[in-house]
Amino acid sequence: MTNLSQQPSPSFPGRLLRRSSRRYLRQHPLLILLSILGVAVGVSVVVGIDLANSSARTAFQLSTETVAGRATHALVAGDGPIDDDIYQEVRVGLGVRQAAPILEGYARVSDPTGPVVQLLGIDPLADGDFRSFAGGPGGGLDLGGFMGGSSSVLMAPATASRFGLEIGSSFFLWVDGRAKEVTLLDMLDPSDDLEATGLDNLIVMDISVAQAVMDAPGQLSRIDLRLPLPIDVENMTALVEDRLPENVELRRAEARSSTLDQMTEAFSLNLTAMSLLALVVGMFLIYNTMTFSVVQRRSLMGRLRALGVTRREIFWLVLSEALLIGGIGAIIGVLGGVALGRVLVGLVTQTINDLYFVVRIRDLDLSYWALAKGLLLGIGSTLLSTIPPAREATRAAVSTVLRRSENESRISAMLPRLNWSGLGLAVLGGLLLWGSGTNIAVSYVGILAIILAGACWTPALVLLGSRLLRPVLGGVFGIIGRMAASGIGQSLSRSAVAVAALTIAVSATTGVGVMVESFRTTVDTWLTYSLEADVYISPPGTVFRRNDSTITPEAEAVIRSADGVISSFSVRTANVVVDNEPTDLIVTEPRPSALEPGRYKAIADYDHREAMRSRDVVMVSEPYSYRHGTRVGDELLIVTANGPIRFEVGAIYHDYASDLGAVQMTRSRYDIHFNDPFVSGLAVYVAPSDSVETVVEQLREATTSVQGLNIRSNRDLRQASLEVFDRTFTVTTVLRLLAILVAFVGVLTALMSLQLERRRELAVLRANGMTPVQVRRTVTLQTVSMGLIAGILSIPMGLVLSWLLIFVINQRSFGWTLQFIIDPMILGQAVLLALLAALLASVYPTWSMSRANAADALRAE
């Protein structure tokens, strides 16, 4: 008999234990359904955002790769377009046979506000080695028609069908406000689905047609090369250095797609972080449900322990229940995520198109990895949040039948430890935020630690809140009010979790709300001093914040000499290579008015404005300075038409137009170093005696026949800018709402478990003469009080979060300095939101408890 204690100790519960567990879950369908819903919504949000982000990335990569074809390298000019003479030199002079000229750009189809398509100009005779879709020699393409026709274009059948075009159809392509009629000669022939996706938004034409459509005579975007062997690359590098102009350089083909990937990195990461918030709130919900199920079954678990069930079996039993809930929730969540992703992808694409580059997403990129990640995240977070209740379950005493009050007394005894844990987490969060440098992911972990610190302090604060509310509610509602307030403190193990979940969701809303409002106010202020002129003119661009289109010299002359225009200055946006990276270069003419000192973050100790005109001095935007660690006095190597030249940084200026950063140069220096006489925009001052609106109308009439231009008054441009700003935060708003939905489900679950536990107490009250109306009032008062406590707690928590979002996350993601604006309305909304969520969540439990049969409840005990 010595081996009685040495039987193998099974970790997983047996068949009967699992059956018992399943029956328990079936007896509480609503609670389990709500938990599944909580996990499902959390997972949906994460999967939805992940799919939207990855779909945008994949669509862009596919389109880039399809356009790049089999090219391994490309010759580009650091200062803008490349001259097509260079192509001749490469092909004939250098003897490189596998080279193809490319002119790329964007156009709007049919009208100046129509959908944006990508244009690709190629030489079909040279292109066969690079891209198969355009046919090439030996393919089915009518080369004569393609090269000979002055307006022939090709597109994929799906693209043609989207625009309602057939072979032979003519339509207009609008570039920089100028229209060019083209004819659909033939359809592209994608070799597979992947290529079809890559071609989805592409119009292909002969290089000469592209130069005509884009008004870029003699210009190329790049020259594609095939250099499969390292020795080829070495030879080519040497040839470029020896034989080609200084502004031409050799780049790897994939460099372009990775550069553009980096552009949206911070944007994508912030969306992912926001989406994880919903999952964190969902974890509180699971924790609450599983704690409830454990507390309710403590005596049952004690009995099982008495019968010889080990702690480990109990632990796995609870965990297996969570696995079931998490598994079902995660599966539903992944399916919901796909549906949500279809909605979010539109919003994400819109933002990318507004801020970064043109991308069109035909369909969601349903990668198995993204779906598996969602499943793992859902199940993992469920299991993680179940570990504390599962451990609690293993501590069920075998020799006594515990009641919840003993659990409550233990929670009360744990308060000091919880408070210290909160302090520890807050310190840890602070250290992570302080020590994470520019790492945004670690910064978010720091913020999560601070959120959890708040959750640890919640029980003590809930207890304090219930004590403060007791006399107030007692004074107004008598015994019912006192009971409602005391009930919160007495059922701390339930109420604190519900309040914590609601507080986190509402404070996140408040935090993001304050951040967005602060951001908006900062941008508004910046627009006020940046937009000094009365009227702004630019060609219709494809990306709102990065307009490098050009105004024709004719239109420029008409505008500058128009009646009512007393002065004007131009802006040119170009993409040049600065310190080996493609960078936006903003070229400005001197402005008539003095610039506000608040425009600058840092300036040199000399007159930088004068220096920018007289020598090679530039300014960099705050995000550029942050991304590259650039300071006043540093030097930047800018590739100009005259080769690379060093420019000194004379100032760092505030700029909220682009998080990618920009370099600013005066027109006089630009004209010396670049062969580009064009302007991208004009700012016009109107004589005080004239009405701005009248001048705008006159300018529109005067330029209509020359070039289609966006001519907007200061007020209209400012409004349009803020509209784009608001649009970029639409996804954030959707995510905030979803986090609140999860929190609402959490509160509902918590309230239901609370009321289920109070069945007997309420039955005794009913037996002693309490009416259903009084029961309803007690329950409602209690839940509304919990909402009030959550709302009040969410204010300081929300302000801390907003401060961190503004001064840590925003700063580290984009390098912007924002003002910290606290709008009392947002704080008031937080309290109202928490109250409303609690009130709504109380409807069903209140109704259910007031209808419950007192005799049944008493008998059930």
Added chain:
Amino acid sequence: MSPLLHVSGLRKSYTEGDATREVLKGISCEIMQGELIVLLGRSGSGKSTFLNMISGMDAPSSGSIQFDQTELTALSDTERTLFRRHAIGIIFQSFNLIPTLTVAENVLLPIELAGAGSKEDRDTALKVLEEVGLADRHESFPDRLSGGEQQRVAIARALAHEPRLILADEPTGNLDAKTADLVMDILERLVHDDNRTMLIATHDRDIIRLADRVFLLQEGHLTETSKADALARS
């Protein structure tokens, strides 16, 4: 013949705030195979604590509990649980059936926990239920049974895996006289026909009459007393 259970110098104390309360003050006893021992004592005298120590549900502050060759006090919590699972059957005053399992499943549970659970084991469970007169209720859930029926299921559960020692804490305490008689008949059959070893904490005179020996737990000390004395006290 060596005893099945040998308890020596068993002490158990609880800390309540700054004070320490000693419930068991050095108890020693021996129980032989096939004996029916009745444990008497007032409410709060430590009877349940004593049973908890023997079953391994709780660990003593000091002393020794030797079950056959196994020293329980040297075992970890998990080892004590595994020991209990195989060697002990427990009958509680408040039945403590698992509400989410049927009657048959409740009886089958200790068998399954002991590592079995086949079709034959299910037949065994039904046979034990038949012995307690509840074979026809095997598909019912505990909440559909009367108190007496629940206690009979609890007895069946305690017997199903054929434990070497059955512990019962006031097995008739929650039953009316008629139902208690029925439970008594079963216990009597178990002891005299099946030669089971039982330790029963009870005040029930009928059970005392069945006992081979009676122990009295008083102020933390255990003494053996006569049945006549025990009947006079109960």
